[in-house]
Amino acid sequence: MNSFRRGREAGYLSETSASLPPLPSVFTPMRAPAGVAALDHAAALAAGHGAGLLAWAPGEHWAEAALVLEPEEAGEARLALLAGCNALADALATSAPAELPLGFAWPGGLLLNGGRCGLVQVRPGPDGLLLLGFRLRLAFASGHEAGLLPGETALREEGAEPTSAAELTVAWALHLMAGLDSWQARGWQRMAETYLARLLDPGAEAGLKRGIDPATGALLLDRAGVQEVRPC
Secondary structure (H helix, E strand, O other): OEOOOOOOOOOEOOOOOOOOOOOEOOOEEEEOOOOOOHHHHHHHHHHHHOOOEEEEEOOOOEEEEEEEEEOOOOOHHHHHHHHHHHHHHHHHOOOOOOOOOEEEEOOOEEEEOOEEEEEEEEEEOHHHOEEEEEEEEOOOOOOOOOOOOOOEOOOHHHOOOOOOHHHHHHHHHHHHHHHHHHHHHHOOHHHHHHHHHHEEEOOOOOOEEEEEOOOOOOEEEEEOOEEEEEOO
């Protein structure tokens, strides 16, 4: 995965951060206009800015961000989804209670205490680029009634420390950068193992073996020799 534009020097930027805390200069942060999703904003700007563009959308109830990547091979797009999921889980580790059950629903759903709280997505971009983004519910809107959205939850609903969309965006971007560097240096297997250890759907019944197809990113299930493939 050739994650970021070549030739950018290491360092921290202080311009165009759009109210984000400082980030390494491999990122070009761009704040999405009101009402525009981060993934859509990244798609609109990707051709002009290239890899490293980090679009984000501030909000009281939702956090959204999307990073433009430059995959070297088509198969890397689906594996990048695993890196995005791992980065989001790692970003939440500092704000969510340590005992809070956190895991993934295949392929990109984020579950907190069994409730759906967020989603990680990949989308093709222009000129062979790749868009990788997340959307996470920080809190329910004022006046929300319990049980109105069965099976869904919010970060603060589960007792997490108050976290802003900007803080979560930066934490996700930094963890993602570390994960992509590790992928490039050590291969994709460790990344997949970390993801699978957090995968809650399907349940880990006795005798179930799980793996990831590196060519397609599909989930491979083996139940006593009976194999199943779940596309990404």
